[in-house]
Amino acid sequence: MPPDDFKRDILFETGRLRKLAEAARSALERPGLRKDAWDAAAAGKLISDLIGGLESFLKRRARLEGISLAQGSDWHLELLNSFLTDPAFGAAWTESQKALWMRYLRFRHRFIHGYGHELSWEIVQEPLEGLPAMAEGLAQAWEKWLARP
DSSP states (O other): OOOHHHHHHHHHHHHHHHHHHHHHHHHHHOTTOOOSHHHHHHHHHHHHHHHHHHHHHHHHHHHHHTOOOOOSTTHHHHHHHHHHHSTTTGGGSOHHHHHHHHHHHHHHHHHHHTTTTSOOHHHHHHHHHHHHHHHHHHHHHHHHHHHOO
16 A cells, blocks of 8 residues: 555555646637737647646656666657556556557657747647546546555
């Protein structure tokens, strides 16, 4: 069973995920949404934050359980694959959701290492629309993991 400080930190992070989901919903429903480069860049930041949040969870868990993290140029992909194939987490996701996690990972790389201000609405719309459900699913997966005996 995880120690109390780890539980506290994870529950804080699940709350942040839910705020991220609300921000995505709010962005999509915002009056005056222009769907221009500024709106796309803002949406890109939210999408990037989701995969960053997942990686933060996984790094915390690795430290707690003494799991070695992947090294090298593909460490992000290996970390995501370890999450998606872990019975405690991967079983919760459909194949289309797993594909969306991979899309988020590729997007994050492009956003962080490329030019996040050069996005179009067509690139961010689908991932942004899926973000609230993915963030909630991730929060629930971690809460379920914390509650295990």
